[in-house]
Each structure stands twice: as C-alpha cells, then as structure tokens.
Amino acid sequence: MKIKKESYQVVVCGGGLAGFCAAVAAARQGAKTVLIHDRPVFGGNASSEIRVTPHGAAAFHAYGRETGIISELLIEERARNHEHIGENGRTNSISDMVMYDMAVRTDHLTFYLNTSVLHVEKSDDRTIKSIKANVANAETELHIEGDIFIDCTGDAIVADKAGCEWRWGSEGFDEFREPHAPAEESSDTMGNSIHFRAVDMGRPVPFEAPEWAVKHENPDYFYKQGRHFYDLESGFWWIEIGVPWNTIYDNETIRHELTRHTLGIWDWMKNKDPEIKQKAANYALDWIGQVPGKRESRRVIGQYFMTEHDPANNVIFPDEVAFGGWFIDLHTPGGLLAPTAEPASAEGYPETSEYARKSYCGPYGIPFRMLVAKDVDNLMMAGRNVSVTHAALGTVRVMATTALMGQAVGVGAAIALEKRIAVHDIYKEAIHDVQQTLLRDGCFLPNIQNEDKSDLARLAQVSASSSALVYGAGPETEDKTYGLRNEKEKTRRANLAEPLTHRRGQWIAIGSGNMDSLSVCLSNSTKEEQTVKAILLEVNHIWDYRTEPGQPLAEAELIVPANSQGVWVDWPLQLAHNRKDGYVRLDLDTNPNVEWHSAGTVIPGHTAAFDMGEGRMRRYMQDGGTLSFKVSPPQESYRPEQVISGVTRPHQSTNIWRSDPNQPLAQWLALKWESPQTISEVHLTFPGHLLREIHNYAPLYRDPQCPKQYDVQAWINDVWVTVARKEGNYHRLQKHILDQPVTTSQIRIVVEATNGDASAAIYEVRCYA
Incomplete structure (x- = not known):
C-alpha cells in the first residue's frame, strides 16, 4: 500500500453538486483546496451514474433559478449537450465532463476521484487534524491534513467519525409542532432510488423479465397509488425503497431490491399495462442505474437547527447565504413497499388541496449557521446532511439548493482563513463579507443586495442609447x-x-x-x-x-x-x-x-x-x-440605472436595462463619474436562464436574451477605446480583468449582437480598481 501525505487549507469530502461547488468556491478565493469523492465522476445524484436532474426553486417560482457556480455548470451543460433533458434518467457523460473540465481549470484545486474517507483524526476534542482515505484500484492511502474541513458526503461520514451529534428519521409533532411531522418520532427516512433509460427502436422490441424480477398484475398499484408513467423514455422518482432497510448500511440490499422492482415495472409497461403497452412496444431498455440515489440519512446538528416553520414562514436570517423554494417534499417511508407514493403524487398533484397549501413555500433564505457543525470548530457541511429537521429537509434537500449551500461554505472557509478566524465566528465577524462575496460571484440572496464599497459602479450615473417600455x-x-x-x-x-x-x-x-x-x-x-x-x-x-x-x-x-x-x-x-x-x-x-x-x-x-x-x-x-x-x-420599467440596483434578477423591481427592441443593435449602456476613476476589472451580469428550471431548456441551448458579442470601452483622450471584447458569449456572468488598469471618467458596454433577442440587456455592471 502506497501512503501519500498532503496538506491543504480546505478539505472538501464529497463531490456531488454541494461539495463540488464548495471546493471550486474555496479555490477561486485563493485557498489551497482538495476535493475527495468516492465515485469515478463528479455530480453525485446528478451524475451519469445516478441521473437525477437538479431541481430547485424555479420549479415553483418564476425567476427562481439558482445562480453562481451551479448556474455556470448548467448553462454550459445545455450549451454543449445534444440530449434533451427530462425528469430523471437522461443525464449523460457530457454533464460529467462539464464538471470535470471546471475542476481541471480551477486554480488552487486538487481532486481525488474513486477515493473514500476511512478515518478522521482530531488534534483535540473540537478540532479535526486530518483524514485518511483510500484510492480505489490504486492501492494508495491518503493522509490529508487541513485547516478547515467541509463534509458534503451526504451521509455525514466525516462528521460522524469526528463525533458530531446527528439526527436520523422524523421528529415527532410535539417537539417543534411542524405541520408535516408525524404524531410520534420515528427512525423512518425517505428512500433511495435508481432510474432507467429506454430508447425508441422504431420497431417492436420484446421484453422478458428475469424470474427474480418483481411481478405486477394489478393496475391499482400504479394508477390508484400515485405512481404515474409520465415518460416512457426515462424515470421514475417513485422507484424508491428505504424502510424497512437502513439507507446507509443496507444500501446494497436496497440496490438489489430496486433492480428487481425496476425490471418488474418495465415488464408491466411493456407487456401488461392496458393503457401504455402499445405505446411502449417499440421501446427497449438502454440503461438501468446501479448506484442508488439517496434522499436522507444523517443530519448533523449545527449552530442553528432549521425547522419547517422557517421556510414555510419565509423567516429572514441576518446570516442568509443561500435560498430555497422547492416544496416541503416528504416521500412516504418505504416507497414502493408503501400503500401509496409521495403524498402530492398520490393526490394527483392538485395545486389547491390542503396538502399542497401547507407544502408550498419560498423562496426563503438559508442561514450560514445551519451549515456549521456545533461540536467541531473547523467543520462545515453542505447538502442533505445539514442541520435541519426531517420536515425542513423536504425542501432544502434538492440539488440546486444544496449547490448554493456548497458555494456558501466554500466562500466562508476561504474568508475565515484570510481573516484568521474560526468558522464558528464567521457569523459574528465576517458574515457581511461572505454575503457580498457570494453576490459578487453571481449568487442571489433574497434579502441581501450589493453593498460592496469597492464597486465603483455604485457611484456612477448611468445612461443608455435607448430603453424599452x-x-x-x-x-x-x-x-x-x-x-x-x-x-x-x-x-x-x-x-x-x-x-x-x-x-x-x-x-x-x-x-x-x-x-x-x-x-x-x-x-x-x-x-x-x-x-x-x-x-x-x-x-x-x-x-x-x-x-x-x-x-x-x-x-x-x-x-x-x-x-x-x-x-x-x-x-x-x-x-x-x-x-x-x-x-x-x-x-x-x-x-x-x-x-x-x-x-x-x-x-x-x-x-x-x-x-x-x-x-x-x-x-x-x-x-x-x-x-x-x-x-x-x-x-419605463427597464431604465439604465437598474444595473446598479444591487440585485441581479426581477425581485422588488425588474432590475434590468433593456434597449428598445425597435432600434437596431448595436446598443450601449454607459457609466459616468464626476471625477476620473482607475479601473482594472469590469463585471457584467446578463439575462437568461432564470425563468424556469434546466428541464425546460433545449439541447445546445444558448439563451437568446444573453449578449453574444460586445465591447467594454473606456473614454480616453476624448475617444472611446475598447479595453475588453467578448465574442461567442452565452454565460450569465463575465468578469473582465483588463490587460492594464485604465483611468477614465466613463465606461460603456456596447452590445453588438445577442443570441437572438432584439433587445440588448444587462442586469448588473460592477467596476473595480
């Protein structure tokens, strides 16, 4: 066995969307970071191994899409990927490679795939010193020391081995009086799922299930118990089993049982279902997942313990660092073994039922303190293992939301290192810095806006060539x-x-x-x-x-x-x-x-x-x-001064400048100062990819609202001089670091072409010395 000893400032364990965003965020802030992941590809449940497509607030709220690193990934995935995206089962290797590409290109970031955490060593009762991990198929053991550790393993492996307090199952109603809590506390958890993919062969394709597959004969099991066949090509979230098995220790048993059920469900669809067997006649199974996607296991107790009341009542937290907006989605324990599927599905997804009303929530803020472990001074977490009740987990557990948590703790770790403070003290001493850094890096916080004193654009007068009405x-x-x-x-x-x-x-x-x-x-x-x-x-x-x-x-x-x-x-x-x-x-x-x-x-x-x-x-x-x-x-809802409103999406106003669509491009937006400013960076936030979830965007998609070709110009010696130029853009956030600083009293952005829209449009302009 080869032993490698390494030391980092930030050690992130778990490379799903939460851990990946945490590691990239910390590294981008300059912290020496390592990311350890136990699978061969990044993405966790969103990878090609499990194929759950990321959900978030935009599933229920217009303009609720998550931004920041997760937005960069999903915009790039749609721009590169030739595949349509659906509810589940369609994620392919293009998604994996988008993440891999970002990891390789991120300075200060080292990563190890196929690597499992085995042991946690502490220097004292409240401080993690190092971890030991095994690199599969390489006969290598890693000994990694770190200053700050971030547990994004989902199962809270690091927190558990470090001795942190955690919860499992459902709190009883009397503890917090949560509307979704059962009368009595329980060890029941939501289950694990696998998905499948089918392809249309253009001709009839027979299917014969193996003897060990589950046999279905009763259509009521599906049609009267909320198990809907909404897609013949991929699915379904309800192929889920947990109870009576433990979602961690019995994971292999659950995997086998899910495989039996998946083949049995496909057999029903192909050979028995009176409604869809003719539609499924030409379809053949192309892929069946063999890595169960988990919804719930350990939840680590943090500095703050979120209950269902917080998202349901849109509680405003002074340490808000992320947001959510998925409904309080608690699956029936047992899944396929239970009398009905998840309650909303069992009801047929009515939008005005009692259950729908009590489950609808957000967008709401998420506090930093629920991402900081209570019992260990240098441990944070992001993902489904954060400090929430079972009921609150129902909304914060979806992957786009967990990605925001990941970016928040990554930024928090880097700032704690820079300021030489403990992560427990970030809330008291540096939360404003964390929030403003997140906004600067493209995130959105419902109750926080740009107050960056270094942003010179906030001091400028703004004008434009035209504005839409x-x-x-x-x-x-x-x-x-x-x-x-x-x-x-x-x-x-x-x-x-x-x-x-x-x-x-x-x-x-x-x-x-x-x-x-x-x-x-x-x-x-x-x-x-x-x-x-x-x-x-x-x-x-x-x-x-x-x-x-x-x-x-x-x-x-x-x-x-x-x-x-x-x-x-x-x-x-x-x-x-x-x-x-x-x-x-x-x-x-x-x-x-x-x-x-x-x-x-x-x-x-x-x-x-x-x-x-x-x-x-x-x-x-x-x-x-x-x-x-x-x-x-x-x-006049799209006036040019909206670009310095401090918010980068529609919220309290439209917060966007749009040029008159009846006037031809190019169109420009200009910032003017009373005295010359020295500027070395110009940050631009563009429209697109906000209204709806990723599921609603086509293959090879580049949002037409987004400027495709533009110049950044400075007023120098009484002429406009181009100091930065971008062609072929389709991303929301672009940061231009100028070749050399310029001293000027005016900056303007000239949009020469969009990806299709008749209007040039910008959400925000920032300028830094």
Missing part, C-alpha cells in the same frame, strides 16, 4: 423574448384562455409617475353579460404571494359582453403613485364564465399567480407569466 401584451403579440418558451409552448400559450375559477393576478412593473388605464383581454361564451371584479394592489416583490397584501390601490367592476371572444376590456384608472420602481399586481376575481387570455409572449420580469386558498397565491401555469394586459402610459 412596457406596453403590455396580448394573445396576438409576437414572442420578442426569443427563448423564454419553446415553440410548442409559444403556440399553446398564445391560444390559451382559462376560466377564472380562481382569483388570478398579473404583476406589472412600475416605471413612471402614473397609470392612466389598464386593459385585459377576456372572453365570455355565455349569452349574458358578465362582470368581473378587478383589484390593483401594491406588492413588495414578485414573490409577494399574499392574496391581500394591503389596501387596494383601486377596484372596479369590469363588464364583459355576452358571446364575446378575446375582447379588450378597459379600466380607466387615473392613478398617480409615488414609486419610481416596484410592482403592482392586477387581480381579477373569480368568475368561471369569464376567461382571461394569456399573452403570446413573456414580458421579462412580469409574472402571474393564482389564489390557492388560505390567503396565498402560487405561480400560474409552468412559468408564471404573462397574462394579457395593456397599460397606459407605457411604463
């Missing part, structure tokens, strides 16, 4: 967003008019001093005139889902003529307001005889929701917007 949009409006929806959805939504069975609301960005009138496109198929109550409300941000956020700004009864299809109904308002930026929400109350038409396009930064009951709304349809409306006068 918001007029509204109707069913007939051509899609000018070029990529917020695919072609099939554009056609469907342009012709969509749904009855007002629930109160429905459309967010409208304010950008001028008054709102003289609003109009909505409605239909009434009855023989009688119909009335609809219209309400205009001031809302705090695009995720202000309160049905009644305050006193209405205005109310009216709109009259919809009998036998009318797609008529514009006007609402004279003559409303003056004193807000230069922000949102109002136009609600139409319930009248099932009236249909509100969707627009044929998505207006950037404008979303819609409907009343789900108990005083709350939730996102309308799959992307949230846009419903048809017209506003007069048109709103």
Whole structure:
C-alpha cells in the first residue's frame, strides 16, 4: 500500500453538486483546496451514474433559478449537450465532463476521484487534524491534513467519525409542532432510488423479465397509488425503497431490491399495462442505474437547527447565504413497499388541496449557521446532511439548493482563513463579507443586495442609447423574448384562455409617475353579460404571494359582453403613485364564465399567480407569466440605472436595462463619474436562464436574451477605446480583468449582437480598481 501525505487549507469530502461547488468556491478565493469523492465522476445524484436532474426553486417560482457556480455548470451543460433533458434518467457523460473540465481549470484545486474517507483524526476534542482515505484500484492511502474541513458526503461520514451529534428519521409533532411531522418520532427516512433509460427502436422490441424480477398484475398499484408513467423514455422518482432497510448500511440490499422492482415495472409497461403497452412496444431498455440515489440519512446538528416553520414562514436570517423554494417534499417511508407514493403524487398533484397549501413555500433564505457543525470548530457541511429537521429537509434537500449551500461554505472557509478566524465566528465577524462575496460571484440572496464599497459602479450615473417600455401584451403579440418558451409552448400559450375559477393576478412593473388605464383581454361564451371584479394592489416583490397584501390601490367592476371572444376590456384608472420602481399586481376575481387570455409572449420580469386558498397565491401555469394586459402610459420599467440596483434578477423591481427592441443593435449602456476613476476589472451580469428550471431548456441551448458579442470601452483622450471584447458569449456572468488598469471618467458596454433577442440587456455592471 502506497501512503501519500498532503496538506491543504480546505478539505472538501464529497463531490456531488454541494461539495463540488464548495471546493471550486474555496479555490477561486485563493485557498489551497482538495476535493475527495468516492465515485469515478463528479455530480453525485446528478451524475451519469445516478441521473437525477437538479431541481430547485424555479420549479415553483418564476425567476427562481439558482445562480453562481451551479448556474455556470448548467448553462454550459445545455450549451454543449445534444440530449434533451427530462425528469430523471437522461443525464449523460457530457454533464460529467462539464464538471470535470471546471475542476481541471480551477486554480488552487486538487481532486481525488474513486477515493473514500476511512478515518478522521482530531488534534483535540473540537478540532479535526486530518483524514485518511483510500484510492480505489490504486492501492494508495491518503493522509490529508487541513485547516478547515467541509463534509458534503451526504451521509455525514466525516462528521460522524469526528463525533458530531446527528439526527436520523422524523421528529415527532410535539417537539417543534411542524405541520408535516408525524404524531410520534420515528427512525423512518425517505428512500433511495435508481432510474432507467429506454430508447425508441422504431420497431417492436420484446421484453422478458428475469424470474427474480418483481411481478405486477394489478393496475391499482400504479394508477390508484400515485405512481404515474409520465415518460416512457426515462424515470421514475417513485422507484424508491428505504424502510424497512437502513439507507446507509443496507444500501446494497436496497440496490438489489430496486433492480428487481425496476425490471418488474418495465415488464408491466411493456407487456401488461392496458393503457401504455402499445405505446411502449417499440421501446427497449438502454440503461438501468446501479448506484442508488439517496434522499436522507444523517443530519448533523449545527449552530442553528432549521425547522419547517422557517421556510414555510419565509423567516429572514441576518446570516442568509443561500435560498430555497422547492416544496416541503416528504416521500412516504418505504416507497414502493408503501400503500401509496409521495403524498402530492398520490393526490394527483392538485395545486389547491390542503396538502399542497401547507407544502408550498419560498423562496426563503438559508442561514450560514445551519451549515456549521456545533461540536467541531473547523467543520462545515453542505447538502442533505445539514442541520435541519426531517420536515425542513423536504425542501432544502434538492440539488440546486444544496449547490448554493456548497458555494456558501466554500466562500466562508476561504474568508475565515484570510481573516484568521474560526468558522464558528464567521457569523459574528465576517458574515457581511461572505454575503457580498457570494453576490459578487453571481449568487442571489433574497434579502441581501450589493453593498460592496469597492464597486465603483455604485457611484456612477448611468445612461443608455435607448430603453424599452412596457406596453403590455396580448394573445396576438409576437414572442420578442426569443427563448423564454419553446415553440410548442409559444403556440399553446398564445391560444390559451382559462376560466377564472380562481382569483388570478398579473404583476406589472412600475416605471413612471402614473397609470392612466389598464386593459385585459377576456372572453365570455355565455349569452349574458358578465362582470368581473378587478383589484390593483401594491406588492413588495414578485414573490409577494399574499392574496391581500394591503389596501387596494383601486377596484372596479369590469363588464364583459355576452358571446364575446378575446375582447379588450378597459379600466380607466387615473392613478398617480409615488414609486419610481416596484410592482403592482392586477387581480381579477373569480368568475368561471369569464376567461382571461394569456399573452403570446413573456414580458421579462412580469409574472402571474393564482389564489390557492388560505390567503396565498402560487405561480400560474409552468412559468408564471404573462397574462394579457395593456397599460397606459407605457411604463419605463427597464431604465439604465437598474444595473446598479444591487440585485441581479426581477425581485422588488425588474432590475434590468433593456434597449428598445425597435432600434437596431448595436446598443450601449454607459457609466459616468464626476471625477476620473482607475479601473482594472469590469463585471457584467446578463439575462437568461432564470425563468424556469434546466428541464425546460433545449439541447445546445444558448439563451437568446444573453449578449453574444460586445465591447467594454473606456473614454480616453476624448475617444472611446475598447479595453475588453467578448465574442461567442452565452454565460450569465463575465468578469473582465483588463490587460492594464485604465483611468477614465466613463465606461460603456456596447452590445453588438445577442443570441437572438432584439433587445440588448444587462442586469448588473460592477467596476473595480
């Protein structure tokens, strides 16, 4: 056995999305970092070995997509990958190689794959000194010393071996009075899953299950117990088993049982199912996973212990370093062995049931303290092993959310080293630095904005060659967003008019001093005139889902003529307001005889929701917007000064500059200072990849809203001089380090081409000396 002894500042164990983002973040901040992973490829559950596609807040919230390192990875994966992406089973090796490529190109980062942690050595009761790990197939044992350790193993292997307190299973209701908690505490956990992939061969393909496969004869097992066949090519999350086995110690038994069940399910689909066996006739199994993806095991107790009440009530934490927005998703213990599948699925995914209402949450902030181990001074964690109750784990466990946690602890580790403070003291002494660094590196925090004193752009006056106006949009409006929806959805939504069975609301960005009138496109198929109550409300941000956020700004009864299809109904308002930026929400109350038409396009930064009951709304349809409306006068919602608002997505306002789409490119945005500034870095944040999850983006996708070709220019000796240029861009965040610093009173960004959109657009500009 060969023994290698190495020393690092940051040691990250676990190379799933959480650990990978932690390691890259620490290394990018200059910390000497090592990443240890026990599989041959990075990605964990998101790798080609397990093939779970990353979920996050954008599954339920418009413009809720996670940014930062996870965004870089997923944007690159879509740009490179020729495969469509689905719910599960479709992740291929392109995804693995995107991560591998980033790891190789990251300075200060060393990594070991196929390497398992065996032992943890402590220098005293509260300090980890080193770990021992075995490199499979290399007869090599690593002895790795470190200053700070980050446990992203999922099963909390490092924390367990270091003697940390951890929890397993479900807390009883009486402990925290969580709505999702069972009456009594339990050791039950959510189960493990494997997935499969099938291909259409274009001709009938027989399948005969082996004798040891599970046999199914009763369609009720699937159709009455919430096990849905939503895809013939890949799936399914509900191929899941945990209880009665332990998800750690019985992992191999679970793997075998899952294989038996997968073959039995495919046998049912191919040979027995009365509804789909004809559709499945030409399909052949291409791949069956043999590495179970885990949902739950140990949860390490940290400086803060999050309960379900925190995400459900959107608690604001002073040490917010990440955000979530998946619903409180707790799978039925036993999975395939239980009487029904996960509760929402067993219900048929209704959006207004009691279970749906109590499970919908976010976007909410995640505190740094729940990522810091209570019992060890130099240990942090990220992933499904963080300091939460079983119920809270239901929402924070999805991979896009855990990736944000990973980047947060990676940045925290590097800052603790730089400032020579213990990780336990980051909350007290350096949390502002962690938050501002995360924002600078492309992350979003719902309750924190750019306050970076080094950012010279915050001191500038901003102007632009032109700015787009918001007029509204109707069913007939051509899609000018070029990529917020695919072609099939554009056609469907342009012709969509749904009855007002629930109160429905459309967010409208304010950008001028008054709102003289609003109009909505409605239909009434009855023989009688119909009335609809219209309400205009001031809302705090695009995720202000309160049905009644305050006193209405205005109310009216709109009259919809009998036998009318797609008529514009006007609402004279003559409303003056004193807000230069922000949102109002136009609600139409319930009248099932009236249909509100969707627009044929998505207006950037404008979303819609409907009343789900108990005083709350939730996102309308799959992307949230846009419903048809017209506003007069048109709103100046994309003014150039939005690029220094401190926020890089629609939130309390649109936070974006968009040029007039009726004017040809090139278009420019300029920053001007009263006195010359010395600038060596210019950071640009562009639009795209925010509205929906990665699942909704096509192969080889490059978001049309994103500038493709642009110059960064400085005003030098009374002429504009190009100091940086980018061609072929499709990424959201670009940091330009100039060849040499320039002293200038003006900087401008000239967008010569986008990836398809008629408007040039920028969320944020930062400048550093």
